[in-house]
Amino acid sequence: MHEWALAESIILTALNESKKKKLKAINEINIKIGELQQIEIDIFDFAIKEILKNYNNKLKDTKINIKIDESRLRCKICGNIWKFSDISSELNTDESEAIHFIPEVAFVHSRCTKCKSPDFEIISGRGVTISSIKGIR
Numbered sequence: 001m002h003e004w005a006l007a008e009s010i011i012l013t014a015l016n017e018s019k020k021k022k023l024k025a026i027n028e029i030n031i032k033i034g035e036l037q038q039i040e041i042d043i044f045d046f047a048i049k050e051i052l053k054n055y056n057n058k059l060k061d062t063k064i065n066i067k068i069d070e071s072r073l074r075c076k077i078c079g080n081i082w083k084f085s086d087i088s089s090e091l092n093t094d095e096s097e098a099i100h101f102i103p104e105v106a107f108v109h110s111r112c113t114k115c116k117s118p119d120f121e122i123i124s125g126r127g128v129t130i131s132s133i134k135g136i137r
């Protein structure tokens, strides 16, 4: 149920940010969720809307936009960059599901699409961030 804790912290961060920017109300919170993050988007979306109900004034008419941040991997040997979606079609369903929910498994199954090296790093597709908030001053 960490979706709820995450939703709560997103809202608190947005509120802090709105204080810094001296906003009277927040109209829009844009959230980016890494494709490899273990988040159930539906639960997260539901949680954030439920939590918003407990806040009045500033967050009364706030729109929540969730964008999925595509994963990208970089080969440490040849510098090639590829996406999980490039390789997921080569994997069977069980493997691609495991990769979707457990990022670490990626290191076991994946290889550089160019030089086939297993030595790579994840450069995007992780974490949850607020990309922007919009409000009224």
Ligand SMILES: [Zn+2]
Residues within 6 Å of the ligand: 075, 076, 077, 078, 079, 080, 112, 113, 114, 115, 116, 117
């Ligand atoms: Zn490579």
